[in-house]
Amino acid sequence: MxxxxxxxxxxxxxxxxxxxxxxxxxxxxxxxxxxxxxxxxxxxxxxxxxxxxxxxxxxxxxxxxxxxxxxxxxxxxxxxxxxxxxxxxxxxxxxxxxxxxxxxxxxxxxxxxxxxYYVDIVVPPSFPEPASLEDKIKALRGRNIGITGPGSGTEALVDYLFSSIGLDAATDATLVNLGSATTSAIGALKANRVDALSFFQPIAQQAAAANVGRTYISPARGDVPSLRGxxxxxxxxxxxxxxxxxxxxxxxxxxxxxxxxxxxxxxxxxxxxxxxxxxxxxxxxxxxxxxxxxxxxxxxxxxxxxxxxxxxxxxxxxxxxxxxxxxxxxxxxx
Missing domain, CATH: 3.40.190.10 (Periplasmic binding protein-like II)
Structure with missing residues (x-):
């Protein structure tokens, strides 16, 4: 006791x-x-x-x-x-x-x-699919991106990706705080309240299973060479x-x-x-x-x-x- x-x-x-x-x-x-x-x-x-x-x-x-x-x-x-x-x-x-x-x-x-690093960038199925990592990041410019909250690893990944090509996530995108609930994140993507998500696994897998999203950039998959391992x-x-x-x-x-x-x-x-x-x-x-x-x-x-x-x-x-x-x-x- x-x-x-x-x-x-x-x-x-x-x-x-x-x-x-x-x-x-x-x-x-x-x-x-x-x-x-x-x-x-x-x-x-x-x-x-x-x-x-x-x-x-x-x-x-x-x-x-x-x-x-x-x-x-x-x-x-x-x-x-x-x-x-x-x-x-x-x-x-x-x-x-x-x-x-x-x-x-x-x-x-x-x-x-x-x-x-088990945070993924998730986008709707209709989102463009550029070939290079740099072009993928550029396609996120000006978008509403859902994160769990300020100071989180989900925000940090967006900051890191944007800064890697000379952009600033604070001014070149709108970061939307969604909290950590899976249902809220997937709901926001499905309702077009956000254009993309930066979220912990298994959000990407759940979004794909529900046919509302797909993995766009995944450090765990090896998409970000500097974050491998x-x-x-x-x-x-x-x-x-x-x-x-x-x-x-x-x-x-x-x-x-x-x-x-x-x-x-x-x-x-x-x-x-x-x-x-x-x-x-x-x-x-x-x-x-x-x-x-x-x-x-x-x-x-x-x-x-x-x-x-x-x-x-x-x-x-x-x-x-x-x-x-x-x-x-x-x-x-x-």
């Missing part, structure tokens, strides 16, 4: 993360030995490996008990829960780890979950929390290795598990997503330097963050 109270307190305080926690030390873990509280932003495709490890009992097999498993809604709330000690590990995107590192130099990235979905924590949880972390990594291996195993099993994870998703979208996941999910949770450096460069170039630690600074210290 005390763990739940601590978690709720962190959740309430989350919006104040950037100011209130700037001068506060990270608290130690509130969980007993053998237990990890693992929070995540949502049930997006990036966190599918966690679902597999839980569903198939890998954490239990490795001698680890999972405590609180909150879906916190935003990366800021994940970071706030880590700072309070109410969760031991947070699953989010690497942007959130970079943001926490600004106020806590003990921030550590524990596991790789997705090593491609970028570390995106991660599990992160702080050194202070991890110092008390070395055995538990080792068990977590063993379980995650098994889950990641499953994604690269039997495609039929992956499809079945994905259907359980993304309940209500169109079967055609699930079928399209399975081979994509097998390409963008790493074989092991180890954080590779090249993947990290690609993500770091993108975040600095797109101004998602102003500073980001180098590779050696975010590794777990033994």
């Amino acid at each position: 005390s763990s739940r109270r601590t978690f709720l307190k962190a959740l309430t305080a989350a919006p104040l993360l950037g100011v209130a926690t700037a001068g506060c030390a990270t608290r130690e873990s509130t969980t007993p030995a053998g237990v990890l509280n693992v929070g995540q932003i949502s049930d997006s495709v990036a966190f599918f490996p966690l679902f597999i490890a839980e569903k198939k009992g890998y954490f239990t097999d490795e001698g680890l008990e999972l405590g609180e498993r909150p879906r916190l809604g935003t990366g800021a709330k994940v970071a706030a829960a880590l700072k309070s000690g109410s969760i031991d590990l947070g699953a989010a995107v690497i942007t959130d780890a970079f943001n926490l590192a600004k106020i806590d130099d003990g921030t550590r990235i524990v596991s790789s979950l997705v090593t491609e 970028a570390l995106h979905g991660v599990v992160f924590s702080t050194q202070k929390l991890l110092d008390r949880k070395k055995n538990e972390l080792a068990a977590f990594q063993r379980a995650m290795t098994r889950a990641l291996s499953d994604i690269h195993g039997d495609p039929a099993q992956v499809r079945q598990l994905l259907g359980q994870y993304l309940k209500g998703t169109d079967g055609k979208a699930l079928d399209a997503l399975v081979p994509i996941l097998r390409q963008e999910v790493p074989v092991t949770p180890e954080v590779q330097r090249a993947s990290y450096d690609t993500a770091r460069a993108f975040h600095l170039d797109s101004h998602l963050v102003r500073k980001a630690p180098d590779y050696t600074a975010v590794l777990v210290k033994s």
